[in-house]
Structure formats: C-alpha cells, structure tokens
Amino acid sequence: MSLRRIRLDENTSRVKHCTGCGKALPRRHEGDLCDDCLYNLMYKDVKEFVLHNDVTELEVADHFNLPLEVIQRWIREGHLSYKE
Numbered sequence: 001m002s003l004r005r006i007r008l009d010e011n012t013s014r015v016k017h018c019t020g021c022g023k024a025l026p027r028r029h030e031g032d033l034c035d036d037c038l039y040n041l042m043y044k045d046v047k048e049f050v051l052h053n054d055v056t057e058l059e060v061a062d063h064f065n066l067p068l069e070v071i072q073r074w075i076r077e078g079h080l081s082y083k084e
Contacts, residue, residue, distance in 0.1 A: 018033055046066070
C-alpha cells in the first residue's frame, strides 16, 4: 500500500479563517466573519436601536436576527440596558 501526499491549497482547504480575528471557520460557513466578530460589528446598531425604541429583548433579537442569548448576555454584562 502506497501513501500519496495530498497538498491542500487555499481552494481545497477544509478550513477558512475569520477576517476579523483569524479564528478557524468551517469551509461552508457563510460570510467572512465568525459569529463573535459579526455580533461585535452589529453591537453599535443594536445599541442605537435600543436607545431610540421602546422594545423588548425578543423584539431586538428578531429585528437584528440575533440569538436572544446574545442580547441577554449584552444586558447581563452591562453593554445594553433597559430604557428608563
């Protein structure tokens, strides 16, 4: 049995990397950013939306197509707060 060496180039690699942080992504991952970088990029828009609208966590998550857990984490960590 002979073993052949297989060369993987950029086009055949099974892994691609996030253009924001360099984290490895599955080749079939849509877009060039990992979820963390995408969420960080969206954070500014989410914060503006919350400041100017009387909305719930679920409405924010639905509006931006984000997991509810991300919105709840931002609230828990003090990045977002409810309107007074």
